[in-house]
Amino acid sequence: WDTVRRVSVPKFGGHLTTEEAFRDMRINFGWAFGDLSELGSVVDSFAEGQRLTSVQFIVTECYPLAVVLKITNGGRAVMRYMLPSEMWLQTVIKIAGDDTERVYLKVCLPREGHRGTELPEGTESWSKLTVLDVTGNNMKTVRVSDLLHLPHFESLHCTGNLRLFSPPPEISVLGGQGTVAYLREAARTGRMNHQIQLMTIGNGESGKTSVVSALQSRRDCSREIHEDDRTVGIAMSSWRPDPDLPLEFIVKDLAGQAVYTMTNQFFLARRALYMLVWRVAEGDDDHERRQSELKGMIELWMDTLQMRVPGASMILVVTHIDKVSEEEVTRQCEWVKDVVNAKLSAMVHADGHTLPLDVSDDGESWRLDCLRGEGVSGLRMQLTAMAESLPWYQELIPGPYLDLWYKVQDKTAEDPEGNRWLEWERYRQLAEECSVGGVNLGIATKLLSELGVIKYFGHVDTVMSKPYDSLSVLEGTVFVSPEWIVDALKGLIRHDRDALILFFSRFGGGMKRRSSLTGQAAESKRWLRRGCRLL
Template sequence: MANRCQHLFEKIREAKEKRLKELDLSNHWNTDAKEKLTEIPAEVFELEWLEVLNLRCNQLTTLPEAIAKLRQLTSLDLTNNQLTTLPEALAKLRQFTSLDLTNNQLTTLPEALAKLQQLTKLNLSYNQLTTLPEAIARLQHLTSLNLNHNQLTTLPEAITKLRQLTSLNLSHNKITTLPEALAKLQQLTSLNLSYNKITTLPEALAKLQQLTSLNLNHNKITTLPEAITKLQQLTKLYLSYNKITTLPEAIAKLQQLTKLNLSYNQLTTLPEAITKLQQLTSLDLSHNTIEKPPPEILAKGIKAIQNYFRQLEVEGTDYLYEAKLLIVGEGGAGKTTLAKKIEDQNYQLREENSTKGIEVIQWRFPMENEREFRVNIWDFGGQEIYHATHQFFLTKRSLYVLVADTRKEDTDFYYWLNVVELLSDNSPLLIIKNEKQNRHREINELQLRGQFTNLKETLATNLATNRDLEKVLEQIKHHVKNLPHIGSPLPKTWVRVREALESDARNYISLDEYLNICEQNGFTHRKDKLQLSGYLHDLGVCLHFQEDPILNKTVILKPKWGTDAVYKVLDNEKVIRNLGNFTRFDLANIWCEDEYATMHDELLRLMINFKLCYEIPRSQEKYIAPQLLSANQPSYDWDKTNNLILRYTYDFMPKGIITQFIVVMHELINEQQCVWKNGVVLSKDQTKAEVIEYYGKREIEIRVSGHHKRDLMTVVIHELDKIHNSYQRLKYDKLIPCNCYAICKDSQEPHFYPFETLRKFVADNQEGIQCQKSYQMVKVSGLIDDVIKGGKERFFVEQLRVEPNYPQSPQISSNININLNQAQEQNQIRQKENNSMSTVNQYGYGDNVGGDKVMRDKIGTQINNSQNLTQAAKDIKELLNQLSQEYSNTAIVGVKAVEEIEQKPKLKARIINALKEAGSEALEKAVDHPAVSIVIAAAKGFMDT
């Protein structure tokens, strides 16, 4: 062992020679099991003056009785070892104040533990405990007890006797009920009971008057008792992933509440009392079925919700009976005929030209309450060129009609049902069979219903004779009137402005004109006016891109005007002939009508926003619409040696993913040579990435070759994942290639592992996985490291962003959150050895660059205590401390801190300035927290972007 762990023995000798009071024998950096301690060296027990001993991340299975010799020890960290029992001798360490036994194999605790009378912090998370000894009740100075990720089924009575306890974490256990005795913990400020099986909350919970944070995420709670509203000091309340149906009005009493998470419950309404929580800054109501306020308002956050209720109260309530009906299907199926027949049943059939883009017809019918219902019918062109634009117009909370021509039998029902399910968040859909010449066609309706829950009816009609047309119209009326947003109360001013905009004959108006219309109809606050335009934009009633510096100055009243302009370009013969290439001069000819005369900049920006075209870099205003590029892959040289390969496979693949990607990445296309309709070759820093879509196989494959393969691969993955995330229901697998030396290492056809499988392996501490081609075992961490920049750390940060409560092992956390002193020592060693220093690219993680000068150019190396640095460090430390109380997992803390910094522009700016002035080392020294490495990495990323 001496040879294997020589670096640790050097530390022990140094501690002996200098009589150091702290000794760090942890193995944060080392993933090689051979380099880890399997027993504590006897020399350690000679250091009787030691006060702090760190043995994290080794492979200790037992603690020797000799541990009792370290009588001065106050803190012992045994995180991430393999201990199954604790020795009685531990009880002799009477100076102990902190004991960390996270991630071991303990099933029981010795009674002797109760003799550690000075203990204030005890961490027993990630073990196999099913119960606690009654003797633990004697730890009367204990203030923090962490028992998350164990096998507890009840809250041990002994815990309720720990009267000094301020923090109690019982998450990820199997607790079903909470005892009334819980009320005895009068000093408790933080209580985490997430990931249990609790169904009800006891009234006694109200007696925990010092409680500031209560986490009940992932339980089975159905009702929230009013007693909880007596917790007057509560600032954070987490109730996501339960079965709560209503909120009590008394929730308004929680006046100190700043964060409330109610996502993934069964709420249908939100009480107005929520607006009386004046300190509330974060409210998550996602994945409920709330109809009041409308989901478009809910999505905007607490301020928008408060404004909505305030306007309802001040202005009174009205209702908007208006909906969108979208007709889709293959070209020539009869979509336009159906739209005309809905508008006028007496419409006579004629030879219809194929719809170019989208036609919009308005249909009105009377309701039982004598109000008029308005339906905006959108008739979509069936040509494939339009399919890539569906994602911009297939809106939620609309009714869809799929028209099928029974003579042709060419309708791809699975394609259209998948498109609607994916892009409209499962909006209701009717299949209407247009039985031309009364030709009947059977479809497997039972099978379709089993796969698509949004399929409501399958109806047959003959549009030439109007047979059963009345039944079709009745079903459309029924389903359109029962859409979730119909009948939702809206402030009267909103309804008046909507009617004023609808009666305006113009295609678009300036923002100032829109604001004046709002003023004339009772609006007084600018933010309320913009909230309404955002609501109407989300509904697809009008278009107002508030975040775009060009488009925000215009409100497009008739969306069809904008879409017609876009399709004029995509349908233009010259543009098609030129394989998607066009110029400003071409646009002047295409948009020559008076209605477009002064709006060329805005319309071009609309196309760029929709990722339908891009400007060729360093060209004289030349543009490309990639969906019109040649389908032929150009010939180019490719070095097949030592490639990085990644593959995406899709359950259903919407059209347009690759063309969107081409638009986003167009600046890396070398002279626009290697780009075609289904793929692109990107070039950066002597590295090339080939990204090809195989639509028939529902697959995108990436190959990267050159000097900085992982850097470019990370960029490609990042941008593709952003596109994927824009589709809420998209199901796909990210496949990581095998790197076994026998077959896969340099192969163009390696074995692939699903990303989710690797994630589960790492979470379960499984180091190896078998290649199914060579049958060799390969390291899981190495698979991820080989492909994605930042390796396992980035892998888990990405997952935590999507799934912030993912139950992650502390072994992983320790790999992410490295000890900062060690990090600084490693950096100094690298500097001395004249190796390349580690900086961080815009994606947040290390990037080897040549020489110290690059580092200086990036963030500066002069360390000073500027005001920016001091304040940034202080703010980050405070933020991290707050998050630590909410989350037991330090990796989650780091990720959540990054997310919060992103939402705090002033703090973000201070961090950037501090890094520029002082360099990253100064900030790392200023903030002593295990999650800070992620924050620092992200901060450097902020700078680069």
């Protein structure tokens, strides 16, 4: 009884009244309709003496005021029934009766037209509920804690709900029983996650590093960043915006030069807050060209985020506001706002089945003068509020998953070569020592990678079913430290090509015996080995 066919709901013109629609349904399809007083005929339609020990209910919406209820028993369609929308749960409970032991409830609300965003009060606390399927709806909340207290509950199917974050999307794709297994483990051993990734994105020399420096400064000010101090690859740091709060940002300042475009995408994650930084255009020369470049940058990053992490949260920040008049800053901010909102509108119309980016303040930009500290305090408070509102903040992470993370960190820290990666087989052995095996290994690997504490580029489901000796290098490697990947890439890709060539050509001793290598040459060789592992 785990397989239920989706009901095909007929569609009618938008000019029918509810009464006309009910009459049309009765004439053309023979479906019953009415109020709770008519339920006797529905119950009597079951074979005489048949005991309802396993009942499947499929609720599909046909009109804003009515739902179609399909009832099956033992895989056989028994009855279709139309009833008012607000009464369907009471109807289901009454039909099930006292003898029913197992109930499969499937809710299918069409994507077009009116859609519910949550189940009726009492659904998740119905003691007979065994399987709940809300796949492909528009649910915002499912009361998970209530479901886990049900005596017979064993499976939750909830993929395809764009606004549903509990259970996490990367967990729900594992299937009904896998989802429930994760939720039970999190409820039993879970520890709250207080870390949120904060990623700064934008063009090179737009002021991203200055914004991060000012935010982390007690004086709200940044030092002036020299051209030679521009970010190489990604600069990583941790930051607590308020010592009285448990919130901690893991800051990843992504370099903005075009050479880093591909490598930056390695680090984009759903569980993150994105800060898109741009600088005001100064002077009147090439005004149209600068606007075109800025528009291209904004649209490129919005497209990239939407492709890699649909629905990500983003805030805009404008720097160097002291370089032009306040009126000019306002004019440019309004222009950027129009660009952002036009892009968001295009995203919504292009794909109604993907959650669009969540842009703070309707596309308004926070105005900063990082050298004088203007606007920094307000931005810090806004980032804190946004982080605390994210569904990932304070979510429960199963204890064994965190134990696995700590264990692999400890093991790789002991590596004399400084390698911060593990071969898959060794990683699997460590996971088993932490009681993370089977389906939980796949869940833990996906979750820890999404949190940004490890990085795995393979497909967990595939690698677990393949012989170890048939795995590719990336499939067979778990990178334990994102910082390690950043350092490896710094030795391979830089916006200053001459500096990169000089770095490696300076040390002809790179091919000598290890004992004769200088410190910098040894580091150069380590970088090359790291790069070979990544490439």
